Amino acid sequence: MTDGVLVLAGTPIGDVGDAPPRLGRELSAADVVAAEDTRRLLRLAAALGVTIEGRLVSYFEGNEAARTAELLRLLIGGARVVLVTDAGMPSVSDPGYRLVAAAVEAGVAVTSVPGPSAVLTALAVSGLPVNRFCFEGFPPRKPGERARAFERLADEPRTMVFFESRHRLAATLGAMAEAFGGDRPAAVCRELTKTHEEVKRGPLGSLTTWADEDGPLGEITLVVAGASRESAPVSAADAARLVADREAAGVARKEAIAAVARELGLPKREVYAAVVAAKESLT
Secondary structure (H helix, E strand, O other): HHHOOEEEEEEEOOOOHHHOOOHHHHHHHHEEEEOOOOOHHHHHHHOOOOOOOOOOEOOOOOOOHHHHHHHHHHHOOOOOOOOOEEEEEOOOOOOHHHHHHHHHHOOEEEEOOOOOOOOHHHHHHOHHHOEEEEEOOOOOOOHHHHHHHHHHHHHOOEEEEEEHHHHHHHHHHHHHHHOOOOEEEEEEEEEEOOOOOOEEEHHHHHHHHHHHHHOOOOEEEEEEOOHHHOOOOOOHHHHHHHHHHHHOOOHHHHHHHHHHHHHHHHHHHHHHHHHHHHHOOEE
């Protein structure tokens, strides 16, 4: 074990008053402070009345690979390095994991200054079950990859937490409604702990319409209820019959399956499987 220490320091997700007292002490005492955005960190330090005496360097997605090697050399040499990101805990959907892994492998001590968490805050205020949950980070950006990712999560029984950009919120909620069913309960948590904090709760179908019409701004955290077999007591035969009725009326099968899935609050793949099973039973 070397004498160096890597400190992962949580920063406020909104309200500066949420900063833990130890954050200021660590920033003041650090030999090196690595920040995702150095200007943002300096504003935070000023708000906390803290002077950073050590070396201040940037550590973000664009320079993470090269800067990790440099910071690791400093840690092995005995430096106390404090790592901060723009909000929340480093390495949770932010830079940091690569440096933590390298430090652990090199025998460098790693500790943390616990701080506010968008994941836990959103989960707590969502009104959804919190006894078991999973964090899924940012969904894929490409529509096809995103749809496949949600299909894989359709039967996940735990409450799920996601981050999402406001620009993709409506599309993501729509894809969730198709994969999980439009009746699946969810909460859109916006600007948590900030002046314009808002938590919009409801079924995915109505949240999709709201996001499409209102275009909410700010930092977004999504919380979605896990799968529940008790929530949709509809037989496969009924689902297949409803799709067949729409096809008979001239609706394309793909659109008919999507419409029935939304209507029944079922994952789209379950309705598709019911249609396939019904056709096989006739052959």
